[in-house]
Amino acid sequence: MSDGGTPRLRASDDDRRRVAAALSDAFARGQLDYGELDARTEQVWSARYRDELFAPLSDLLPDPARILEDRAPAPRPRTAPRSPRAGAETARQQVTGEPGGQSLTFSLLGMSQKRGDWLCSPTHHTTAMLGSTVIDLRLARLTCAETTINAFGVLGAVEILVPEDVLVIGDGYGVLGAFEVTEDKKVTVAQRDLPADAPVVRVRGLGLLGSVGIRRVPRESGD
Template sequence: MEKHTAGPSGLRASDADRDRIAQILSDALAEGRLTSEEHSERLDTLYAVKTVGELDLLVRDLPADTGGRRPATPATPVAATATAAGGPVETVVAVCSSSARKGRWRPGARTRAVSVMGDITIDLSEAVFEQQVTEITVTSVLGNVEVLVPENVTLRGYGSGVLGNFEVRGEGAAADPQAPVVIVRGFALLGNIEARPKRGFRLVDLAARLRKKLD
């Protein structure tokens, strides 16, 4: 029987592949190569497509030094993720307990939250963002997870629930194209996941700080 092997562009996209493309889009937004609307549209598509080739289409009109395809290899998925995301994944766990991240803290580019019959609060309303895109992956089993963000950031949600609830309120693009993007991806089984802006909390001079960091 003939064995069919998919070419590089037909390979299923990994988390590391998506992180790489998200970083390219973030850089393009910061450099003024994409408008905030274009960035939002491509970011939405980023998590909908399935193959490496489809991901590459999102950055084919960006500079070759950042937009060129660099397929991830099975030998280095952790290294690729750390490079694209700017650091390791922070994990927040609550098993029959509660856990919180709040106040003046510096969230990494990727955070994983797991709640099993527990409560987790991830409050970004006073956080210091050091990257354009912050992604939070949530799993809730008979638990409750709440994600709070400042009113003037771009909030995106991709998730579902089975006998549970996944809800992102206030989803949309911020007026300032330099404002950070918070992506919440989650799955709730007999649990609840909710992400929303925290009323009365806005980031101040964030765009200027991000621009200075990128210079």
């Protein structure tokens, strides 16, 4: 019960999708950075009651409650030229729900790669120390809809290739090095145009005298 005696309403997945989509729009407008989007999206998907969904939007919209007033199906983002709907279906098929998966990629004075058809665990750790690692997710199978990659480039370079129909959230730092999210010039689908239920890849890490680079690429790209 609320303080006024009115029963609190449980949040539905459609409610959560609406708020998550509003957060994605705020990110596209520059109101949130990657880390804030990550934290608030986690808050939304862990909310049990509808009134708990208003807090993540409280400093973004004048009246957050209006997001949930329209009970029609949650609107999909604007379509991009290459039909994000079709691309989103491909991305969803990439999430197989298989157990296990590979959880580590490490290089020391050399190079390690994960390419082609491979199963990525829900949390993957990659470190390049005086070497380089490449994590290519274009043909990889994902065990769940949200994948976390912890990446560390220490006097080395980590490159993570993410297909453009998967949402990328980067949260990291460069210390005398670099941590950055970039897009291939052939990418045609903006992150803001992805549906709220698109798979998510969160990259957390550090470039210490090295680099961590996350690059959005077309699925058909061979680079």
